[in-house]
Every structure is written in structure tokens, then in C-alpha cells.
Amino acid sequence: MVTGAVNGDRNEITTVDRDLSPKPTEAIELATHTEIRMSKLVTIFGGSGFVGRYIALRMAKQGWRVRVAVRRPNEAMFVKPYGTVGQVEPVFCNIRDDDSVRAVTQGADAVVNCVGILNEHGRNSFAAVQDEGAARIARIARELGVARLVHMSAIGANADSDSAYAKTKALGEQATLENFPGATILRPSVIFGSEDQFFNKFAKMSGLGPVLALVGGDTRFQPVYVDDVAKAAEMAVLGKADAGVYELGGPDVQTLRELIQQMLDVIQRKRLVINLPFWVGSIIGTVFDILQTITGGLFANSILTRDQVRNLRNDNVVSADAKGFADLGVEPVATEAVLPDYLWVYRPSGQFAAIKNSAKNVKP
Numbered sequence: 001m002v003t004g005a006v007n008g009d010r011n012e013i014t015t016v017d018r019d020l021s022p023k024p025t026e027a028i029e030l031a032t033h034t035e036i037r038m039s040k041l042v043t044i045f046g047g048s049g050f051v052g053r054y055i056a057l058r059m060a061k062q063g064w065r066v067r068v069a070v071r072r073p074n075e076a077m078f079v080k081p082y083g084t085v086g087q088v089e090p091v092f093c094n095i096r097d098d099d100s101v102r103a104v105t106q107g108a109d110a111v112v113n114c115v116g117i118l119n120e121h122g123r124n125s126f127a128a129v130q131d132e133g134a135a136r137i138a139r140i141a142r143e144l145g146v147a148r149l150v151h152m153s154a155i156g157a158n159a160d161s162d163s164a165y166a167k168t169k170a171l172g173e174q175a176t177l178e179n180f181p182g183a184t185i186l187r188p189s190v191i192f193g194s195e196d197q198f199f200n201k202f203a204k205m206s207g208l209g210p211v212l213a214l215v216g217g218d219t220r221f222q223p224v225y226v227d228d229v230a231k232a233a234e235m236a237v238l239g240k241a242d243a244g245v246y247e248l249g250g251p252d253v254q255t256l257r258e259l260i261q262q263m264l265d266v267i268q269r270k271r272l273v274i275n276l277p278f279w280v281g282s283i284i285g286t287v288f289d290i291l292q293t294i295t296g297g298l299f300a301n302s303i304l305t306r307d308q309v310r311n312l313r314n315d316n317v318v319s320a321d322a323k324g325f326a327d328l329g330v331e332p333v334a335t336e337a338v339l340p341d342y343l344w345v346y347r348p349s350g351q352f353a354a355i356k357n358s359a360k361n362v363k364p
């Protein structure tokens with residue numbers, strides 16, 4: 001349709017002027033027509049990750065072309081059906097490299113940075129990814145004249161923190177704003193959704209035995225649904241959100257222990273939940289960290305790191321004076337509305353749990 005309309009204009013020009021090359025003014029008109037009809041382009045760094053893919057889907061539905069910039073585009077092919085043929089494309093990029101970031105930012109109208117890590121692997125360190133990588137993306141986006149930049153940070157970002165995660169998140173925010181003052185920064189609390197690494201992780205662990213050990217059981221969280229975070233990012237890309245920092249939390253604040261109990265109720269398993277002191281958590285985290293180091297990364301510590309234990313000492317909730325969903329006109333979804341939709345796989349009888357439970361009431 002787009003091509004047809006442009007060709008139509010071209011035909012009109014050739015018949016009137018009998019000259020195949022359009023005159024400068026006509027060329028400008030043509031370019032304007034083409035630009036109006038050509039959809040905009042957003043580059044989503046980390047667009048194959050848990051949050052990035054929801055943003056990619058939303059932007060594709062808006063009719064934008066989406067570049068999903070990741071280190072392993074071959075593992076990100078699942079994003080292609082989010083749009084029509086060629087609309088959503090995984091492309092190689094490593095945000096630790098200038099040329100790589102420049103290549104995928106070229107021609108973009110907007111950029112979303114969704115790259116973040118919970119644990120360091122080789123050269124993908126907290127500083128390299130969350131601080132220097134964020135700075136690089138913001139600087140290059142400004143140099144290339146990108147109109148909008150959305151940066152995904154996290155509640156708890158704090159330059160004075162003893163946690164490398166929290167510290168580099170704060171440094172990344174500062175660097176983003178220094179290089180791209182009009183950026184929108186989103187700071188979510190813990191994010192839930194079918195691919196999350198939070199409820200899924202604890203639900204898997206509960207299948208291992210009768211006891212579930214936690215660190216930071218009394219720490220408070222404000223879980224936020226992944227698509228609500230994506231909605232906020234989409235609004236920022238579309239210019240429907242003012243620039244600035246937004247803290248994103250769901251409707252409920254619960255302790256980690258309460259959240260785990262809620263998860264256990266959903267998966268219909270009874271477990272003894274014990275809360276380990278932070279110093280014990282620190283020792284366990286250190287052991288797993290050392291194991292990762294001595295195995296040269298063959299064992300990736302996705303269980304508990306020492307840095308995570310440091311973070312777990314602080315509540316992870318939206319601060320009273322922060323901008324948030326209310327300012328965006330978004331009503332966030334509660335955990336109880338979503339958890340059963342994806343945690344049922346961890347029930348003792350999976351999808352047959354409901355039938356089995358109702359069969360218990362059948363009299364012989």
C-alpha cells in the first residue's frame with residue numbers, strides 16, 4: 001500500500017513533466033510522502049529479555065519497526081512474529097562496544113535500554129553493562145539525533161550503596177541523563193510475569209524438598225506486572241510521558257515471606273518457609289560466587305550472590321514523592337490476577353490439579 005501510493009505520485013510526476021527525475025521541490029514532496037508513510041524505528045537494547053520482549057510487542061502493535069539489539073540474535077528469533085514480515089528484527093549488538101551500538105542506533109527514532117544483569121559473567125560486569133553501557137547508548141543516541149530515550153533502571157539505585165548492582169544502576173542513570181537530558185528513566189520494583197526469574201525460581205525450588213529457605217524474608221517488595229512496565233516504556237517512546245524518573249510498583253506491598261506464601265498457595269504446595277539471617281545468606285552467596293569463579297563460569301550462580309544479599313537488606317518499594325503509574329494514568333495489575341495463569345505448572349498435578357481436587361469430593 002505504501003509503495004503503491006508513492007509509485008502513484010511518481011507516475012503523476014512523470015506524465016505531467018515527461019522528465020523521469022523529479023525537480024527539487026517535487027523530490028522534497030516525495031520524501032515527505034515517503035516519510036509519512038514509512039513507520040518509525042525503535043531500537044530496543046536487550047529486547048529479547050524478559051521486559052524487552054513485551055516492549056517489542058507493544059511497539060510492533062503500534063506499527064513501529066523494531067530492532068532487537070542483543071548479543072545472541074540467533075536466540076531471539078521468537079520476536080519476529082510480533083509483527084509482519086521484517087517488522088521486528090533481532091540484530092547483533094554488544095553494548096560494551098561503541099561501533100556495535102552506533103550501527104544499531106543508526107536511523108532510529110527512539111531507543112530503549114533494557115540491558116541489565118543480576119550477576120556478572122566474564123566481561124559482562126555490572127560496571128561495563130549498567131554504567132558504561134548505559135552511558136554509551138545515551139551518548140551515541142544523542143550524537144545520532146535520536147528523538148527519545150527510555151532507560152530501564154531499578155528501585156534501589158543508589159550511588160552510595162555497597163551493592164555493585166544498585167551502585168551501577170545509579171551511575172547508569174546519572175550517565176544517561178548527562179548524555180541525554182530528556183531521557184525517561186523507569187525504575188521498577190521486582191517484576192512478575194510468565195518468564196520472570198522471581199516467582200518461577202522460588203516455585204522451582206519448592207519442588208526440591210519440604211523446606212524453603214529465604215534470605216531477607218522481612219524485606220518489602222512492590223511487585224509490578226511486566227506488561228505494565230512495558231506500557232510505561234511504550235508511553236515514553238510515544239512521547240506520552242514527561243521526561244524524568246518514574247518508580248514503578250504494583251498495587252500491593254508485601255514482604256518476601258508473604259510473597260513466597262502467596263506463591264505456595266497458588267501452586268498448592270505446603271512448605272516450611274524459614275528466614276535465614278543475612279550473615280548466613282552472605283556465606284551462602286560467597287560460596288556460590290566462588291564456585292562460579294573456580295569453574296570458570298561453567299556453574300553460573302543464578303541461585304544467590306553476595307551482591308544480592310546486600311540488596312535484600314533494603315526495602316524495594318516506590319518512594320512517597322516519586323512519579324509513578326498514577327502520573328502515567330496506568331492502573332497496575334495485582335499479583336493475584338496473574339500468578340495462577342503461569343504458576344499452575346508447578347502444582348503437584350500440573351494442569352490436572354483442578355480435576356484431581358474436584359475428584360476428591362466424588363463419593364464412591
Ligand SMILES: NC(=O)c1ccc[n+]([C@@H]2O[C@H](COP(=O)([O-])OP(=O)(O)OC[C@H]3O[C@@H](n4cnc5c(N)ncnc54)[C@H](OP(=O)(O)O)[C@@H]3O)[C@@H](O)[C@H]2O)c1
Pocket residue numbers: 045046047048049050051052069070071072073075093094095096113114115116117124129152153154155187188189190191192197198
Ligand atoms: N526483572 C526484574 O525483576 C527487574 C526488576 C527491576 C529492574 N529490572 C531491570 O529491567 C531491565 C530488563 O531486565 P530483564 O529482567 O528483562 O533482564 P533479562 O531478561 O536478563 O534480559 C537482559 C537482556 O539484555 C541482553 N544483554 C545482556 N548483556 C548484553 C550486552 N552486553 N549487550 C547487548 N545486550 C545484552 C540479553 O540478551 P543477550 O544475552 O542475547 O545479549 C537480554 O536480551 C534491566 O535493566 C534490569 O536491571 C528488572
